[in-house]
Amino acid sequence: MKPSFVSQATSALIDTAHQPRCTSDPSVRSLLCALMIVFSITGVSCIPASTTATGTTPTVVIAGETAIKTAADMNSTPRPTIEPFRFFLPTPGAEPISGWRPPLYPVPWAVSAYDHFYFARPIAADNVNWPLAEYRYGGVFFAPNIVHTGVDIDAEEDTPILAAGPGTVISADWGLYTEAPGNTADPYGQAVVLRHDFGYKGQTLYTVYAHMSKIASTLGQHVETGDVLGLIGSTGATTGPHLHFEVRLGSNTFYSTYNPELWMAPPQGWGVLVGRLTDEDGKLLNKSLVEVRPMPSEVPLRTYAEGAANSDPHYQENLVLSDLPAGLYKIVLNYKDKDLQFWVDIYPGQITYFTFTDENGFEVLPPPVPTLDFLPGTSTPISPP
Ligand SMILES: [Zn+2]
Numbered sequence: 593m594k595p596s597f598v599s600q601a602t603s604a605l606i607d608t609a610h611q612p613r614c615t616s617d618p619s620v621r622s623l624l625c626a627l628m629i630v631f632s633i634t635g636v637s638c639i640p641a642s643t644t645a646t647g648t649t650p651t652v653v654i655a656g657e658t659a660i661k662t663a664a665d666m667n668s669t670p671r672p673t674i675e676p677f678r679f680f681l682p683t684p685g686a687e688p689i690s691g692w693r694p695p696l697y698p699v700p701w702a703v704s705a706y707d708h709f710y711f712a713r714p715i716a717a718d719n720v721n722w723p724l725a726e727y728r729y730g731g732v733f734f735a736p737n738i739v740h741t742g743v744d745i746d747a748e749e750d751t752p753i754l755a756a757g758p759g760t761v762i763s764a765d766w767g768l769y770t771e772a773p774g775n776t777a778d779p780y781g782q783a784v785v786l787r788h789d790f791g792y793k794g795q796t797l798y799t800v801y802a803h804m805s806k807i808a809s810t811l812g813q814h815v816e817t818g819d820v821l822g823l824i825g826s827t828g829a830t831t832g833p834h835l836h837f838e839v840r841l842g843s844n845t846f847y848s849t850y851n852p853e854l855w856m857a858p859p860q861g862w863g864v865l866v867g868r869l870t871d872e873d874g875k876l877l878n879k880s881l882v883e884v885r886p887m888p889s890e891v892p893l894r895t896y897a898e899g900a901a902n903s904d905p906h907y908q909e910n911l912v913l914s915d916l917p918a919g920l921y922k923i924v925l926n927y928k929d930k931d932l933q934f935w936v937d938i939y940p941g942q943i944t945y946f947t948f949t950d951e952n953g954f955e956v957l958p959p960p961v962p963t964l965d966f967l968p969g970t971s972t973p974i975s976p977p
Contacts, residue, residue, distance in 0.1 A: 641684050656776070690879050691720060693915070694859040699757065699817070700790075701857045704943050706906040708792055709857040711756035713745075714837050715824075720746050722915050724834070725889035729851040729912065730896030732879065739899030741849040742800065742838035749805060749833040751824040754797050755815040756837075758858070759786035762844065764807050769846065780836070781828025784821045785844060792841060793905075800838035803830050824936060850902050853914035854943075861964075863918055863938040865946075866904075867911035869895055871926065872950035876903075876910045883924040884913055907945060923954070 701709035701845070723743035727733065731740045763785035767775035780802040788797040805825025809815060826833045839855045840848045849851040858864055865884065869877045882893040895910040896903070903909050918940045924933045925948060934954040938944050946956045 607973040608674045641670075693717070693722065694861050696857045696905070697860055697941055701941065707943060708855060710790065710792070710797070710837070711787075711799065711852075711856050711858055712754070714754050714756045714799070714821075715745050715747055715751065715837060716754060716818075719748075719751055723853060725891040727850075728893070729853065730901035730910065731894060732899070737897070737899055739897050739901050741846060741900050742802075742836050745835045745837060747824040747833060747835060749824055749826070751833075752808075752820045752822060753784075753801050753822045753835055755786060755806060755817055755819045755821055756788070757790070757797075757798070758816050759788035759790050759814070760786070761809045761811055761813045761815065761821070762787045762798075764809055764811050764822075768802065779829035781825065781830070782822065783828075784809055786815065786821070787844070798838075798840040798844045800836070800840065802836040802838075803828050803834060805833070816889045847900055847901070848849060848902070850904060851931075852908075853911045853912045854904055854907075856914070858914060858941060861918055861940045862914075863916055864943045865911070865913045865916060865923075865936065865938060866907050866909045866943050867895075867912060867923075867946050867948065868903075868907065868909050869948040870950070874949070877927075877948075878910075882911060883922075884916075884976040885922045885924070906962040907943075909945075925954075 622816060648881055696712065697709065699710055699712050702708065703814065717719040722745065723729075725747050727740060727744040729740060729743055732738060733740065765773045765782065766780075766782055767773045767778045768780040768783040768785065770778045780800075782804040783800060783802040784804065784807060785801075786799050788799065791797050801821055803825055804822035804827060807822045809819070809821045815821065825836055830836075834930050837852055838849050839852045841850055842848050853864065854866070856962070869880060869882075871877055872958075876898075877895045878898045879896045882895065884893060893911060893913060916938045918938050921936055921938060923936060923946070924931050926932075927948075928951075930951065932948075934946075936944050936946055936956055944956065946954060948954050
């Protein structure tokens with residue numbers, strides 16, 4: 593039985609079908625990878641995912657006098673009155689509960705030269721296959737300064753875990769974090785690592801699949817996208833069955849992860865919000881509270897914590913929110929004890945990129961213009977090291 597220390601206030605949000613996630617035993621505390629959450633005293637369950645939901649898409653409505661006047665009307669009305677335009681700002685509505693997602697864009701998916709949605713989801717579409725809102729990349733959940741280096745995807749025990757892209761199994765054992773094969777105290781539990789057949793800008797790409805109940809692939813095996821690597825479990829540092837999924841670029845190490853939400857293809861018609869928020873010194877804001885409305889979860893976002901999380905080489909972001917239905921969204925940033933807000937459009941299959949600086953406030957930058965040598969979905973074949 594998983595411990596539950598969720599307050600009354602948040603208990604209403606609990607969906608018992610979505611019980612997460614990473615925690616750890618005090619004995620492995622010093623070893624913790626970011627995916628694992630340390631609890632020194634009681635062991636605390638992660639605040640569970642609220643149910644997934646698609647946001648409504650508010651639209652700007654311009655209402656006016658639309659009655660058509662005939663010539664006779666006009667003649668009899670020397671001074672026609674025109675209703676002033678009324679401009680209704682969109683109001684975020686209730687967040688519907690839905691687990692539905694459109695099919696994903698085909699991989700590799702890249703609308704701009706800087707996109708790299710190269711991976712399919714590691715969980716099939718008949719299950720929840722998107723990141724838990726409470727356990728996003730760059731978050732710190734319990735222990736001080738233990739940063740989450742992947743995303744957690746909720747699933748029932750023994751749900752198949754699928755290869756997110758073609759590659760070779762280079763690790764399939766306990767002991768990934770501690771680099772001690774067979775170490776059953778390792779916080780990743782039973783985990784598989786793929787070295788992919790393609791890379792990005794000359795660097796090798798890896799994906800990590802942790803907490804398996806059973807490994808169903810073998811060292812050296814070549815797999816294709818969608819092949820089963822293992823089954824969902826709760827081995828290692830976790831409070832419940834889920835997949836911890838990482839994307840690593842350049843080297844297969846804990847410190848070379850990037851946000852998987854920038855690497856997994858979005859659902860068709862949906863987009864991704866990416867932000868870079870900095871303070872008066874131009875430093876990235878750490879753990880700043882950001883709300884996006886409507887959003888698929890009641891859980892507010894936070895910018896990356898300082899630590900093992902890495903920003904994308906191009907965007908240098910500290911905030912990513914994927915799986916947003918295209919439409920208009922309000923973003924609220926709590927900065928220096930004030931709630932600052934602005935609006936952004938999310939476009940199908942694209943990244944909407946914004947910055948916040950102390951000096952200039954919010955700015956939304958247009959999508960980057962592809963360079964002449966850009967081909968959508970270009971990936972660089974890499975020969976295995
Ligand atoms: Zn995790």
